Amino acid sequence: DQQVKQNSPSLSVQEGRISILNCDYTNSMFDYFLWYKKYPAEGPTFLISISSIKDKNEDGRFTVFLNKSAKHLSLHIVPSQPGDSAVYFCAALSRGFQKLVFGTGTRLLVSP
Amino acid sequence: DVKVTQSSRYLVKRTGEKVFLECVQDMDHENMFWYRQDPGLGLRLIYFSYDVKMKEKGDIPEGYSVSREKKERFSLILESASTNQTSMYLCASSLGLAVQETQYFGPGTRLLVL
Incomplete structure (x- = not known):
C-alpha cells in the first residue's frame, strides 16, 4: 500500500520554464x-x-506547496535549469516516528 | 560536511552467498538506515538503528539482518542472497530524534545476484 504517491514517473521541461512535481499522500x-x-x-x-x-516554503528557485485538505504537495522549480535534471522523491514523516x-520518484528532464 | 560512505559501488554475487554491505558515517550521527531502491517502488526502508547495538525493522526486513557494533558503522547482511534482492542499496544517517532531522545518504551499492 503506497502511502506516498508520485503519479508522474517522468516530466520534461524546457530550460527557463517552471517545473511542477506533484506528490499525494494518504496517511x-x-x-x-x-x-x-x-x-x-x-x-x-x-x-x-x-x-x-x-x-508554503521557499528556498531560492525551489518552492514547496502543501494542501493538507487535499493531501497533496508540489515542488515548483523556477526557472528550471539543465542541472536540475534528476529524479525527485517526495517523502513524509509522522510525529514521533523516525x-x-x-514516494516512487519523478524523473525530471530539463532540456536547453 | 557530512560524509556517508558505502564499501562497494557495484557488487555481483551468486544465489545463496552471504553478502555484507558496509556503511560508515563520519558525523557522529545517532541514527542510521538501510534502504533499497527499485524502479517504480521508490525507496523502501529495510532496517534502521537509533543507537549502537540497537536495531528496528523497517518495511521490508525479510531476508536481511543488520549489525551496529560501533556508532559510525552500520552493516546490512543478506544471509542467503536471492535474485529478488538484486537492487540499489542506500545507506543514510541522521543526527538525532527530531522529526525534522535530515537524512544524509551514501552513494549507494548496486547489487546483482545471479
Missing part, C-alpha cells in the same frame, strides 16, 4: 514533508521541506 498522520533529489550513481540529497503548520516514507 493523515503525516506532518512533515521533504523533497530529495537524486542524480544517477549518487545518493539522494535533501532539497527542501515543509511542516504541516505551513502551506521512518521516512518515500
Whole structure:
C-alpha cells in the first residue's frame, strides 16, 4: 500500500520554464514533508521541506506547496535549469516516528 | 560536511552467498538506515538503528539482518542472497530524534545476484 504517491514517473521541461512535481499522500498522520533529489550513481540529497503548520516554503528557485485538505504537495522549480535534471522523491514523516516514507520518484528532464 | 560512505559501488554475487554491505558515517550521527531502491517502488526502508547495538525493522526486513557494533558503522547482511534482492542499496544517517532531522545518504551499492 503506497502511502506516498508520485503519479508522474517522468516530466520534461524546457530550460527557463517552471517545473511542477506533484506528490499525494494518504496517511493523515503525516506532518512533515521533504523533497530529495537524486542524480544517477549518487545518493539522494535533501532539497527542501515543509511542516504541516505551513502551506508554503521557499528556498531560492525551489518552492514547496502543501494542501493538507487535499493531501497533496508540489515542488515548483523556477526557472528550471539543465542541472536540475534528476529524479525527485517526495517523502513524509509522522510525529514521533523516525521512518521516512518515500514516494516512487519523478524523473525530471530539463532540456536547453 | 557530512560524509556517508558505502564499501562497494557495484557488487555481483551468486544465489545463496552471504553478502555484507558496509556503511560508515563520519558525523557522529545517532541514527542510521538501510534502504533499497527499485524502479517504480521508490525507496523502501529495510532496517534502521537509533543507537549502537540497537536495531528496528523497517518495511521490508525479510531476508536481511543488520549489525551496529560501533556508532559510525552500520552493516546490512543478506544471509542467503536471492535474485529478488538484486537492487540499489542506500545507506543514510541522521543526527538525532527530531522529526525534522535530515537524512544524509551514501552513494549507494548496486547489487546483482545471479
